[in-house]
Amino acid sequence: MPSLSEAFRGHPVYLHQKHHDFNSLQELPDSYAWTQPDDDDHRLTNYPSNNKTKTVVPIIDLNDPNAPNLIGHACKTWGVFQVVNHGIPTSLFSDIQRASLALFSLPLHQKLKAARSPDGVSGYGRARISSFFPKLMWSECFTILDSPLDLFLKLWPQDYAKYCDIVVEYEAAMKKLAAKLMCLMLASLGIPKEDIKWAGPKGEFNGACAALHWNSYPSCPDPDRAMGLAAHTDSTLLTILHQNNVNGLQVLKEGEGWVAVPPLPGGLVINVGDLLHILSNGLYPSVLHRVRVNRTRQRFSVAYLYGPPTNVQISPQVKLVGPTRPVLYRSVTWNEYLGTKAKLFNKALSAVRLSSSINGLFDVNEDKSNDFQVG
Numbered sequence: 512m513p514s515l516s517e518a519f520r521g522h523p524v525y526l527h528q529k530h531h532d533f534n535s536l537q538e539l540p541d542s543y544a545w546t547q548p549d550d551d552d553h554r555l556t557n558y559p560s561n562n563k564t565k566t567v568v569p570i571i572d573l574n575d576p577n578a579p580n581l582i583g584h585a586c587k588t589w590g591v592f593q594v595v596n597h598g599i600p601t602s603l604f605s606d607i608q609r610a611s612l613a614l615f616s617l618p619l620h621q622k623l624k625a626a627r628s629p630d631g632v633s634g635y636g637r638a639r640i641s642s643f644f645p646k647l648m649w650s651e652c653f654t655i656l657d658s659p660l661d662l663f664l665k666l667w668p669q670d671y672a673k674y675c676d677i678v679v680e681y682e683a684a685m686k687k688l689a690a691k692l693m694c695l696m697l698a699s700l701g702i703p704k705e706d707i708k709w710a711g712p713k714g715e716f717n718g719a720c721a722a723l724h725w726n727s728y729p730s731c732p733d734p735d736r737a738m739g740l741a742a743h744t745d746s747t748l749l750t751i752l753h754q755n756n757v758n759g760l761q762v763l764k765e766g767e768g769w770v771a772v773p774p775l776p777g778g779l780v781i782n783v784g785d786l787l788h789i790l791s792n793g794l795y796p797s798v799l800h801r802v803r804v805n806r807t808r809q810r811f812s813v814a815y816l817y818g819p820p821t822n823v824q825i826s827p828q829v830k831l832v833g834p835t836r837p838v839l840y841r842s843v844t845w846n847e848y849l850g851t852k853a854k855l856f857n858k859a860l861s862a863v864r865l866s867s868s869i870n871g872l873f874d875v876n877e878d879k880s881n882d883f884q885v886g
């Protein structure tokens with residue numbers, strides 16, 4: 512089986528190679544301006560506003576006996592929810608946040624020592640999706656696949672070990688939680704975990720592949736015209752996101768527009784990714800999300816992007832297919848899907864959709880991404 516890094520090496524994306532020291536920018540350079548000052552442009556606003564409706568992303572207590580049903584409902588109607596009582600000690604969040612702050616606070620020349628190579632995915636750089644947009648995003652990121660050791664040695668020749676320990680501990684905790692969430696999500700779909708061969712006899716999902724992705728969104732001199740991270744879905748089964756206590760994450764809710772996902776102390780945001788959308792035969796939408804920035808506070812997030820072994824075929828589960836529910840997607844491996852995503856970005860799901868299926872019946876993800884691109 513190709514490792515996740517090898518899977519990426521086969522599907523390079525071409526990124527803007529120029530990096531900026533955000534702290535030195537007193538004004539928004541044109542290359543970061545997604546709208547012009549006099550634009551009466553609603554594309555970056557929350558239109559239609561969620562202020563009137565007060566809809567909030569569901570918050571689910573994992574100790575609640577009704578959690579499986581609540582998760583099922585949240586996945587079906589939102590494709591995203593927050594969890595509390597997930598069993599991860601808060602000290603692990605402060606540790607990983609401290610590591611992320613230490614990393615992004617390094618001088619640019621130091622961060623560039625661990626820069627992502629053009630055909631790689633690990634290391635420091637811009638979001639991979641950058642290449643699909645004419646403007647730059649107001650953010651920097653750092654991706655860890657496999658071991659952080661080589662990267663951290665370059666960043667912190669003396670202190671690398673303590674940061675490696677934090678990452679290893681954080682990933683182990685995430686892996687356990689992701690397996691638990693997979694079991695709950697499969698149960699909510701009525702799929703016994705025995706139907707997923709790679710889950711293993713006890714549902715440990717040992718063969719899973721994952722990436723740890725750190726994001727930093729510096730304070731921005733002109734936040735209304737900038738974009739932290741453009742609207743995208745994750746190519747994962749699910750993503751577990753920890754955010755610091757700064758707003759910015761928004762999800763697109765059918766019929767409501769962009770809805771903020773406010774940070775919840777000790778909470779984690781769980782979102783459905785494209786592969787779970789496929790596996791659920793379109794029942795669970797992989798939620799479109801983006802990040803806005805603000806004038807005064809730096810925002811940090813740590814995403815654990817979780818998927819299957821890279822060579823396992825993921826297809827709509829037979830139990831979710833029937834006379835009134837045609838099979839909506841062909842089967843794909845994560846490796847293949849990452850290649851499709853690298854080429855087609857937000858059109859990747861449509862590309863693996865079966866043309867004979869009844870369009871739009873179950874798939875709420877039918878390409879809406881163009882509405883949110885500045886073109």
Ligand SMILES: C=C1C[C@]23C[C@H]1CC[C@H]2[C@@]12CCC[C@@](C)(C(=O)O1)[C@H]2[C@@H]3C(=O)O
Binds near residue numbers: 638640654722747
């Ligand atoms: C395992 C993954 C999943 C990746 C690529 C790689 C590591 C970083 C992930 C993200 C994180 C930011 C959005 C995204 C769209 C991006 O550009 O990089 C994600 C992408 C995907 O979900 O496709």
Ligand SMILES: O=C(O)CCC(=O)C(=O)O
Binds near residue numbers: 745754800802812814
């Ligand atoms: O920073 C965030 O809140 C979201 C990050 C994200 O969507 C990602 O890393 O995939």
Ligand SMILES: [Fe+2]
Binds near residue numbers: 743744745750800
């Ligand atoms: Fe994401």
